[in-house]
Amino acid sequence: xxxxxxHYALVLALALxxxxxxxxxxxxxxxxxxxxxxxxxxxxxxxxxxxMSFAALVTLHVTSDFSVANVFENSHSLKPLIYKVxxxxxxxxxxxLLWVSILALFGGLVAxxxxxxPLSLRAHVLAVQAWIASAFYLFILITSNPFMRLADxxxxxxxxxxxxxxxxxxxxxxxxxxxxxxxxxxxxxxxAALLEGRIDPAWARWVRPWTLLAWxxxxxxxxxxxxxxxxxxxxxxxxxxDPVENASLMPWLAGTALLHSALVMxxxxxxxxxxxxxxxxxxxxxxxxxxxxxxxxxxxxxxxxTDPTRGVFILVILCLFIGGSLMLFAGRASAxxxxxxxxxxxxxxxxxxxxxxxxxxCATVFIGTLYxxxxxxxxxxxxxxxxxxxxLTFAPLFVPLLVAVPFGPVLAWKRGDLLGAAQRLMAAGxxxxxxxxxxxxxxxxxxxxxxxAIGLAVFVIGGAVTDLVERVGLFxxxxxxxxxxxxxxxxxxxxxxxxxxGLGVALIGIVCETTWNTEYIGSMKAGDRVNVAGYELKxxxxxxxxxxxxxxxxxxxxxxxxxxxxxxxxxxxRSFTTRGMSTTxxxxxxxxxxxxxxxxxxxxxxxxxxxxxxxxxxxxxxxxGPVLMAFGGLLSLSDRRLRVGAPKPAKAVxxxxxxx
Amino acid sequence: MTRKQRRLTMIGGALAVLAVAAALVxxxxxxxxxxxxxxxxxxxxxxxxxxxxxxxxxxxPGSLVRGDDLAIKFEVADGGAKLPVAYKGLLPDLFREGxxxxxxxxxxxxxxxxxxTVLAKHDETYMPKDVADALKKQGHWKxxxxxxxxxxxxxxxxxxxxxxxxxEGATR
Numbered sequence: 001x002x003x004x005x006x007h008y009a010l011v012l013a014l015a016l017x018x019x020x021x022x023x024x025x026x027x028x029x030x031x032x033x034x035x036x037x038x039x040x041x042x043x044x045x046x047x048x049x050x051x052m053s054f055a056a057l058v059t060l061h062v063t064s065d066f067s068v069a070n071v072f073e074n075s076h077s078l079k080p081l082i083y084k085v086x087x088x089x090x091x092x093x094x095x096x097l098l099w100v101s102i103l104a105l106f107g108g109l110v111a112x113x114x115x116x117x118p119l120s121l122r123a124h125v126l127a128v129q130a131w132i133a134s135a136f137y138l139f140i141l142i143t144s145n146p147f148m149r150l151a152d153x154x155x156x157x158x159x160x161x162x163x164x165x166x167x168x169x170x171x172x173x174x175x176x177x178x179x180x181x182x183x184x185x186x187x188x189x190x191x192a193a194l195l196e197g198r199i200d201p202a203w204a205r206w207v208r209p210w211t212l213l214a215w216x217x218x219x220x221x222x223x224x225x226x227x228x229x230x231x232x233x234x235x236x237x238x239x240x241x242d243p244v245e246n247a248s249l250m251p252w253l254a255g256t257a258l259l260h261s262a263l264v265m266x267x268x269x270x271x272x273x274x275x276x277x278x279x280x281x282x283x284x285x286x287x288x289x290x291x292x293x294x295x296x297x298x299x300x301x302x303x304x305x306t307d308p309t310r311g312v313f314i315l316v317i318l319c320l321f322i323g324g325s326l327m328l329f330a331g332r333a334s335a336x337x338x339x340x341x342x343x344x345x346x347x348x349x350x351x352x353x354x355x356x357x358x359x360x361x362c363a364t365v366f367i368g369t370l371y372x373x374x375x376x377x378x379x380x381x382x383x384x385x386x387x388x389x390x391x392l393t394f395a396p397l398f399v400p401l402l403v404a405v406p407f408g409p410v411l412a413w414k415r416g417d418l419l420g421a422a423q424r425l426m427a428a429g430x431x432x433x434x435x436x437x438x439x440x441x442x443x444x445x446x447x448x449x450x451x452x453a454i455g456l457a458v459f460v461i462g463g464a465v466t467d468l469v470e471r472v473g474l475f476x477x478x479x480x481x482x483x484x485x486x487x488x489x490x491x492x493x494x495x496x497x498x499x500x501x502g503l504g505v506a507l508i509g510i511v512c513e514t515t516w517n518t519e520y521i522g523s524m525k526a527g528d529r530v531n532v533a534g535y536e537l538k539x540x541x542x543x544x545x546x547x548x549x550x551x552x553x554x555x556x557x558x559x560x561x562x563x564x565x566x567x568x569x570x571x572x573x574r575s576f577t578t579r580g581m582s583t584t585x586x587x588x589x590x591x592x593x594x595x596x597x598x599x600x601x602x603x604x605x606x607x608x609x610x611x612x613x614x615x616x617x618x619x620x621x622x623x624x625g626p627v628l629m630a631f632g633g634l635l636s637l638s639d640r641r642l643r644v645g646a647p648k649p650a651k652a653v654x655x656x657x658x659x660x
Numbered sequence: 661m662t663r664k665q666r667r668l669t670m671i672g673g674a675l676a677v678l679a680v681a682a683a684l685v686x687x688x689x690x691x692x693x694x695x696x697x698x699x700x701x702x703x704x705x706x707x708x709x710x711x712x713x714x715x716x717x718x719x720x721p722g723s724l725v726r727g728d729d730l731a732i733k734f735e736v737a738d739g740g741a742k743l744p745v746a747y748k749g750l751l752p753d754l755f756r757e758g759x760x761x762x763x764x765x766x767x768x769x770x771x772x773x774x775x776x777t778v779l780a781k782h783d784e785t786y787m788p789k790d791v792a793d794a795l796k797k798q799g800h801w802k803x804x805x806x807x808x809x810x811x812x813x814x815x816x817x818x819x820x821x822x823x824x825x826x827x828e829g830a831t832r
Contacts, residue, residue: 043786252683341666345675356677360681361681364684382695382714383695384693384696386692386694388691389688389693390690392691392692393688397677402800521730521750522730601750601751610750
């Protein structure tokens, strides 16, 4: 009964989406307010029905109703409750349902908070949103129905892929989807602006918070996914340039560019056409990511769907939306008037450079990800494009971007003074050079690039701090004045500072981890000792232990530093009976922001076990950086001027005049 | 500066960045891509020793020999030919005899494939896509692989569809 109602609710959501994608547009043509307002109630209704549908699937998973194919395939009655819930989106059908749920959520939010949007703009935006929703509802209902029943209900389920039985699954996909799907809002706004043939700074004021929200979640989602891969896959890597990772990195790069170009458009009314194009491209890359992951064209960790009809269906959706919106752009963009003027050396200029480098970097990732697919289709040759490609292309493009980051905020709008800016960044530059010298001296001239990269990171962080110090006048005015000014600073300024500093922090982590990572791989018997980066690890023993739906072999290591015992680390190897698969549960020991990492390999016939032990210096900074960036994003989002649904100043003034 | 000059500066800058990016991409594509081969293709193509490629196939049952200090030897077969592989390090969780495997490395002078990375991209039923395609092309595709890796939409085949999830393990 629950499965059928969930299915039915989804069909109703589709019906509402179809109404929402047509009636409001008719309303805008006929200038009929009632018809335009249909969009609002339809969007809220859609949200309601999709939520019901999603709740139904969660209920089915929690109650282990194995008469439903999706539950049978991905659940097990003995699975802990949290994985029963997260298992809902740990499979193709369920994750698509999560995708549309989040799409409906964003649509609903625009409908609820968009009361002060111009009526016709809101009608257009929600209609475009409903086009996307309809396409994906159809996709789910036709090719990937999660509510399909089995004629012959089995007693026990096939369990969830053990790699996914982790808290990471609870956080990573929802965050990532909030990001991916959140960009649909800026896409809908862009297409609506093209349909209306009108665009103004108010439009950018609306688009920016939504982009910021999506970007914040995407940042957290990617960082979370990276950390999850790091501790779960058991070989200590945190980024593999896997096509699926690239699929999430591309919208992030484009989204970051969009965030900055929307800023120029809002503040200076320039870069309008470019901003529209970026909005379209960003969501197109999100769709491409969905296609790459969901169609199974790539075989990788995340590709758990291998059904060609699904691939073709998503490919059609992809072509329709990307092709359609780009054609609309080609036809209508010239009608949008060009905005404000600015000199190449100005804050606008710096933001253009940011956009240029980000989109180019995004393009190299795009080529590296899709080139093997294209080549295979055209010539049949199979190649793999791995980390070396991206290190040779992506990294050289990111270096000038990082050098430019501190300059942006200290340049003036419209016409800037590069020399003046450079002078103001002297302190940051000096800090960077000092860092280079220090690191170089400390490592006795080991790798040449690493100290330079750390110097660059310190410069980026220093630049962010300089901007803050200059704005509050620290050291030049009394402390109390500076503190008062700091409180008075717009939150978006604080947001910029945190986000830019986060970039530098992440870079330090990346450089330290890749350069000074120590590893030991070997087989150990109980009582064996090994030294890794100054830490002494002793394998105390191996003990088998039963878990709820697995059995595990637990190894216990005592860790000591200079003879002082520090802690006991217990990595384990789990074998899941139902799927006959095993996973490696790494043990992590945090030391400051560095980590010791132990994962287990196979046991050898002579009672020894193969172990991998890493010392990863500064590794936590890799994820702490993105967390800082996301925090900056949230701070900026909480800025009064940017708040979603904040009344337009002009309107407020008019309202006050009317009251007089 | 006039509007035109400003625009030209912008376009010039953009083209310069794009040119640099294009040069980087072409250079990287020349040097850092790795081709995929099977033992049969290796036998036919006479790949030069030292040239890196990815070798894919099935781990020949009974060929796995563990030496001292994590040294491992096994043979990769695709039905047509066999190629000895030498590797030192940890094997992924999913590495098993008779299962699909992809190894990256190069041939040495004696014709042994020296792998520095071993990937096992499968679970108990799933085959690495590259390997499955190569086996199919050469006519060595056995139906039971197909049935196992099958992704039919019929409810009775759904069981195997769910199991088509892949997990990837790699060692360096």
